[in-house]
Amino acid sequence: MTAPENNSTNTASEAPASFPATPARATMPHWYPELLDTITGRIAAGRTKAITAANQELAATYWDIGHEILQRQNAEGWGAKIIARLSTDMREKFPDAKGFSPRNLKYMRTFADSWTLEAIVQAPLAQLPWYHHVALLEKLDHPDTRLWYAGKAVEEGWSRNVLVHQIESRLYERSGKAVTNFKATLPPSDSDLAQQLTKDPYVFDFVAMTDRRNESELQHQLVHHVQKFLLELGQGFAFVGEQVRLVIGGDEFFADLLFYNFRVRSFVVIELKAGKFNPSYLGQLGMYMAAVDDLLAHPDDKPTIGLLLCKEKNNVVAEYALQGYSAPIGVAEWEAEIVESLPEEFASSLPSVEQLESELADDGPPA
Numbered sequence: 001m002t003a004p005e006n007n008s009t010n011t012a013s014e015a016p017a018s019f020p021a022t023p024a025r026a027t028m029p030h031w032y033p034e035l036l037d038t039i040t041g042r043i044a045a046g047r048t049k050a051i052t053a054a055n056q057e058l059a060a061t062y063w064d065i066g067h068e069i070l071q072r073q074n075a076e077g078w079g080a081k082i083i084a085r086l087s088t089d090m091r092e093k094f095p096d097a098k099g100f101s102p103r104n105l106k107y108m109r110t111f112a113d114s115w116t117l118e119a120i121v122q123a124p125l126a127q128l129p130w131y132h133h134v135a136l137l138e139k140l141d142h143p144d145t146r147l148w149y150a151g152k153a154v155e156e157g158w159s160r161n162v163l164v165h166q167i168e169s170r171l172y173e174r175s176g177k178a179v180t181n182f183k184a185t186l187p188p189s190d191s192d193l194a195q196q197l198t199k200d201p202y203v204f205d206f207v208a209m210t211d212r213r214n215e216s217e218l219q220h221q222l223v224h225h226v227q228k229f230l231l232e233l234g235q236g237f238a239f240v241g242e243q244v245r246l247v248i249g250g251d252e253f254f255a256d257l258l259f260y261n262f263r264v265r266s267f268v269v270i271e272l273k274a275g276k277f278n279p280s281y282l283g284q285l286g287m288y289m290a291a292v293d294d295l296l297a298h299p300d301d302k303p304t305i306g307l308l309l310c311k312e313k314n315n316v317v318a319e320y321a322l323q324g325y326s327a328p329i330g331v332a333e334w335e336a337e338i339v340e341s342l343p344e345e346f347a348s349s350l351p352s353v354e355q356l357e358s359e360l361a362d363d364g365p366p367a
């Protein structure tokens with residue numbers, strides 16, 4: 001009796017089932033890391049371009065819709081009922097599309113009324129997601145201020161919530177405002193950049209201090225919330241350490257906070273004071289800066305920058321005190337909250353992301 005004929009298509013080249021292991025990196029040729037970097041870089045760049053193109057197309061589409069609504073409304077003088085009807089009809093015609101709620105159509109109308117088409121298809125506005133545009137429209141009235149925040153949002157990669165936070169904390173008014181001697185102690189290109197990195201006041205609204213006069217508690221809170229602290233400090237700051245121990249001639253000293261900034265290519269020593277500015281504080285800060293320059297800084301690093309944060313200061317006293325120092329130092333105040341009333345342009349009630357998602361359903365372009 002002969003065996004049944006095997007009609008399978010198995011060949012000798014087929015191997016039994018297995019769980020093949022990924023080859024170890026150590027077994028790869030020397031040029032493999034360069035190949036990996038090139039490909040991953042290309043993918044990252046492609047994704048960025050795709051997102052930018054999508055944002056630009058969405059902004060242009062929404063501007064066109066808003067412009068059409070605005071023109072017809074100006075010509076015919078019709079009211080809000082038309083927008084409600086238009087919203088319903090557009091969603092019926094494009095049932096798979098999102099973003100045609102009455103609220104969003106009104107945002108489109110305001111968007112077209114606030115910018116020219118040429119402005120919104122150029123950087124930085126063209127690179128922003130729609131929710132960012134809504135925040136700029138709701139929170140700010142002046143085009144130049146909107147553009148400033150738009151540029152910062154793109155440059156530093158802010159989410160929509162971070163953008164709103166920076167607007168509400170009045171970053172525009174605070175940026176670059178610390179009292180410094182940078183112009184006298186740094187080359188012009190470095191001094192301008194260093195000045196732009198400062199603020200006055202710094203707002204530490206994320207701290208939960210039981211005693212506002214306790215410097216060590218303030219320092220602990222800032223380090224505990226280091227991510228939020230870095231956000232307030234700005235782009236390029238990397239945390240190095242707290243209470244950094246320094247021994248000079250057998251005496252111990254401790255620098256409050258030490259950072260490195262990759263934009264100015266220098267260490268930044270921060271000293272925290274819970275009281276009013278006193279010129280004597282600058283001497284201790286200068287000593288820490290000199291030690292960092294001598295013991296920690298790389299020969300290619302720029303001079304260490306000092307930043308003294310006080311609860312309050314007299315600007316004239318600070319300016320005179322800084323004239324006696326050849327090292328770059330800035331003096332600014334810190335606050336645990338914005339204590340003054342917000343300007344009128346910040347007072348509008350911006351809907352939350354959850355509310356927007358509920359009404360708009362999606363910030364993607366219409367299908």
